[in-house]
Amino acid sequence: MPAPHNPFKAAITSGKPQLGCWLGLADSYAAEISAGAGFDWLLIDAEHAPNDLRSIIRQLQVISAFDSHAVVRPTIGESWMIKQLLDAGAQTLLVPMVESAAQARDPVRAVTYPPHGIRGVGSALARASSFAAISDYLTTAQNEICLLVQVENNAGMEALDDILMVEGIDGVFIGPSDLAADMGFIGNAGAPEVEKTVLDAMRRIVAAGKAGGILTLNADMQKACLDIGATFVATEIDVTLFASAMRAEAARARKMLGDGRQE
Template sequence: MPAPKNTLKQAMAEGRLLRGLWLALGSETVTDIAGRAGFDWCLIDGEHGPWDPTGIRRQLMVLAGTPTAAVVRVPVGEAWVLKQALDLGAQTIMVPMINSTAEAKAAVAACRYPPQGIRGNGGATMRAGGYGGIADYSASANDEVCVIVQAESRAAMADLAGIASVEGVDCVFIGPADLGADMGFRDNLAAPELWEEITRGIKVITDAGKAAGIIVSPAMAPRMEAAGITFLGLGSDSNVLAENLSALARGAR
């Protein structure tokens, strides 16, 4: 029995528009609700959300019972962290703060078993391989792992063509907040110069034949879709909850 088919990776390669939600709260209940809401993917955030492998495993198990694909963002691109996220059962990984072609290559290598990479083999101890129940997991897992790298700095944007050309990178995701801060627009993310650079970057990514991703407000989504974004984050569980609770409270006064 081979590793499960990664349908999100396949849809990404086909150029389909894939809309999703950030999960920052670490709540299994919220994850369950989000997974049933109709998104193409939900991202369990271990960078700015809690990096709690036990909690992330539970969220992955919850999403497995919904129609929505799971993505896990690790806190750093260290090989041992990536190995742990994959062993928990994540097949699609987002790696933050990739600033160079070399860093992108290292991230891909950490997500693949030898000889294509350096991922350590946990055998029958890990959820990814069904605790030994998926006999051909190690032989087939490499083909089903989807790697999303984040370009979030001027250095990354300068080397974007190289990053996007790395074999095994499925998507390059531009982080507007960190990129804006690095460009001097931390407190003015509406700066035209920032979005001109992002639009340029999207073309570089798509010209390399890779999916381009970003997270923006729903109002900004049509502009990003027109620019070529196909992996589109539409907000986070924390923001949706906070905004709607505040609106409800204001309406009750």
């Protein structure tokens, strides 16, 4: 029996766009609601959300019951973190803050078993192999692992063409917020200079035959990236969606009192 099929990897490899949502609430209940909403993929974030290995596993478990595919972003691209996430059952990883081709090669080695990589051979203990129920896991897992790297600063942009040549990288994700900060536009990812840089990078990614990805709440930017050929685009964040809806409802409710408490 081979490793489970990765529909997300198959889709972005074939050029079929996948629409996603960022999960930062770090809660399996919220993840289950999101998984049933209809997104193609959901990003479980361990870089900026309070996730640990156990909370990630719980979210992987509930998402697996739905058609949405779970992508996990580790805190940083350390090999030991990648090893744990793969054994926990993550098949698609987004490694943040990659600035060079040399740095991009590290996660490639981390997701690959020896003799070509350094992933530890401990699948018999792991959820990834259904605890050794998947007899051919060791020989087939690599085919279904999808490795995405995140380029999000000036150094990464300068090295983008070299990063795109690294074998084993399935896609490159552009991080507009960090890029905007590094370009001198902190808090303003919509600055024309930033958007121009992002779109130029997306064209280079697509031209190189890699999958291009982005998270942006700007609908025009989402469409522009898709028109260029981006294949994994996140359009929303659970935290901001929940927070804005709660604030809007609280403000609406206060207005009913008519006592000047509305903000």
